[in-house]
Amino acid sequence: MATIRDLARQCGVSVATISRVFNNPEVVNAETRDNVLRVAARIGYQPNESARTLATKKSYMVGLIWDTDHRRPGWRHPFFQEIIIGLKTALSERGYHLLMLATSDDEGSHLRAAKRHNLDGVVFIDNGTQDPALTQLAESDVPCVSLDRPITGPRTTYVISDNAGGARIAVNHLYEQGRRSIATIAGPGRTRPGIERLDGYRDALAALGLPERSHHVVEGDFYLAGGHAAMRRLLELDERPDAVFAAGDEMAIGAIRAITEAGLKVPEDIAVVGFDDIELAALVQPGLTTVAQDKGGFGTAAATALIAMIDTPATGSPPPSVLPTSLVIRGTTSTLPRTSP
Structure with missing residues (x-):
């Protein structure tokens, strides 16, 4: 097993520097620290955790x-x-x-x-x-x-x-695409992201001079099934929206499924924007426009x-x-x- 002296020799630094990397990494410059950790992984060096804990009075x-x-x-x-x-x-x-x-x-x-x-x-x-x-x-x-x-x-x-700011970005983008009847599938009202993204949606509508229609606000649960169910409710409206801002990507993807099941097209009939930029957002067809965190x-x-x-x-x-x-x-x-x- 590699020792601390082996690691110091391989890295061209002192044993004291190696000790600081593992015990007080914030006092070592990033380049040296990264090099020590990289070499340690390559040669299989493991610091003495018990000794480190006793010396620093931390459990890490x-x-x-x-x-x-x-x-x-x-x-x-x-x-x-x-x-x-x-x-x-x-x-x-x-x-x-x-x-x-x-x-x-x-x-x-x-x-x-x-x-x-x-x-x-x-x-x-x-x-x-x-x-x-x-x-x-x-x-x-x-x-x-x-x-x-x-x-x-x-x-x-x-x-x-910045949940509210992200929601405003989404609504403004839909407005710039010519959408004027913008609904939202909101996150759960008991969560801070759900509250703030709904606030941002409402702020954006007001700033753009668009009316807020209460029936265009449907609460979801941040998951696929919740987005699917919420979108089906929006599709049943006499005043169907031409765009939807979903407060989470999974809800947006569930909404897309409901739209296509209804025989409509995304984005031709209804445009959709999500929130999160999860990996799946780039893989669905069409790719999901979203607010990235x-x-x-x-x-x-x-x-x-x-x-x-x-x-x-x-x-x-x-x-x-x-x-x-x-x-x-x-x-x-x-x-x-x-x-x-």
Whole structure:
């Protein structure tokens, strides 16, 4: 097995530098750190985790809480899968491990788990519920970062996308394509993204001088079946929309299926814009125009904020990170001029 001296010799740096890479990576310049980690992987060097933990008084373990089950099938949603991969990658690059925590209905379960496993910090993903266990954890001295959900506490922050801005981008794009009867399949009203994307949709309609029709707002669930069912309701209207902004890509893809089942064409009859830019968005036919979120940025921002709180507990909480969104234009929105007034 390769030793720390073997690694130092291969990298052309001192043993002290190698130690800093694994114990205090933030003090080593990125080029040196990346080279050490790359060579370590190639020669099979493994740092002494026990010694590192004793020296730094850290476990180098971060917990992940996502309270989802068969009633809330969040685990299979591709957007969150990509976020977790980004989070794990960002933490691994800084020498941390990610531990999935089981959840229960016990109010103190999350805090007890964090203490029992000696976790340096916790990341949790919004499940759309007001969980007393998460509130108790956020109010403790454990550093916490929330994804897609604002939280408050002595050592907390959160990472969220510019949901309202992304929705405005989507509606403005549809307007630019000549669409004037724009409906939305909204996200669940109990979730922050669902609320903010609906607000952005409404703001855009008002700014463009378009009327908001209550029957053109149908709530979905961020999944394929929910989008399909919501679109069928919109198709039954006497005043059928000529465009739909779906607050999630899976709902948009479900909507496309409902449109084609009704004998209509996308985008000729109804244009569709989604939100997320999941991998499937580029694979469906026609390709889905969507508002892209910075999925890798979620992981990087969460890891950076959490480690900042772990390393400098006296500085309090870093400010929230609001990540920008961008429009990815594909085939579900027409670029042909339209004559609608």
